[in-house]
Amino acid sequence: MLALLLALGSSFAYGCADFLGGLGARKAHVLRTVMVAAPASLAVELLLWPLLGASFSPGALGWGAASGVASAAAFALLYRTLAIGPMNVLSPVTALVSAALPVGVGLMQGEHLAATGLVGLPLALVAVVLVSAGHGAGSTRPSRTALLLAFGAGTAIALQLVFLHQAPSDSGVAPLIVGRAVASAVTLSAAGLVHRRLGPDRPAYALSAAAGVLDSVANLLFLLAARSGDLTVVAVITALYPAGTVLLARGVLAERIHRAQLAGLGTAAVAVSLLALT
Numbered sequence: 001m002l003a004l005l006l007a008l009g010s011s012f013a014y015g016c017a018d019f020l021g022g023l024g025a026r027k028a029h030v031l032r033t034v035m036v037a038a039p040a041s042l043a044v045e046l047l048l049w050p051l052l053g054a055s056f057s058p059g060a061l062g063w064g065a066a067s068g069v070a071s072a073a074a075f076a077l078l079y080r081t082l083a084i085g086p087m088n089v090l091s092p093v094t095a096l097v098s099a100a101l102p103v104g105v106g107l108m109q110g111e112h113l114a115a116t117g118l119v120g121l122p123l124a125l126v127a128v129v130l131v132s133a134g135h136g137a138g139s140t141r142p143s144r145t146a147l148l149l150a151f152g153a154g155t156a157i158a159l160q161l162v163f164l165h166q167a168p169s170d171s172g173v174a175p176l177i178v179g180r181a182v183a184s185a186v187t188l189s190a191a192g193l194v195h196r197r198l199g200p201d202r203p204a205y206a207l208s209a210a211a212g213v214l215d216s217v218a219n220l221l222f223l224l225a226a227r228s229g230d231l232t233v234v235a236v237i238t239a240l241y242p243a244g245t246v247l248l249a250r251g252v253l254a255e256r257i258h259r260a261q262l263a264g265l266g267t268a269a270v271a272v273s274l275l276a277l278t
Helices: 002-027 030-052 058-084 087-108 115-131 144-166 174-193 205-228 231-238 242-253 259-276
Strands: none
Touching: 002 030, 002 058, 002 205, 002 231, 002 242, 030 058, 030 174, 030 205, 058 087, 058 144, 058 174, 087 115, 087 144, 087 231, 115 231, 115 259, 144 174, 144 205, 144 231, 174 205, 205 231, 242 259
């Protein structure tokens, strides 16, 4: 139950972070947004160091660095995807892709589910698919480029989660600190190489920083959830984060929520209930 609650918290934080990051990327080049979001996220994790501790073992350093590279790619791809829009279609696509890989890794590592989990897990995946069914009369169809970016973002997110899960369980927040430091270095280096293409627009500092802070919180909650539960369950629950993005897009941007998406939200509630009994 603790792992489930932590995963739900991670899902909600990811959804809010994605929404704010997508808005920020509409106001300036996506790298400008990530240049603010990644260091803000690192600052939060450094503040957590004295509270939660950190052990910088070789495993924590290696897996943390790998997660940082994946995180930098996920930041850029996801925020660019959401900036193109529509958010209420593309965000769930990334979630579906990001759920599949960690589930496969968890099953290959020998994780097993009870009967309720065997029903709840595929039902949760169905919920993600339903939430992504945003096509309908009056809806905006995403471009092929946007869909490719969404698949790339989902893969990067999945790799980040898998790498964090592989870090030693006694390493505290060390993998998060290392990962975010690497992500910040990669982002700043990339921005330096293409600085002439970034344009004159200034980033939305408040939106970008808030997205980074929420992403850091989401990563922490996922790491704690994965350490106290099965990766197969935690990854799927975390992948329900588009619910938050979709609802925020509806309330702030007036993007439509279709019947299939509403059905997906209801299906997600049922799936979470079943997984809670696992």
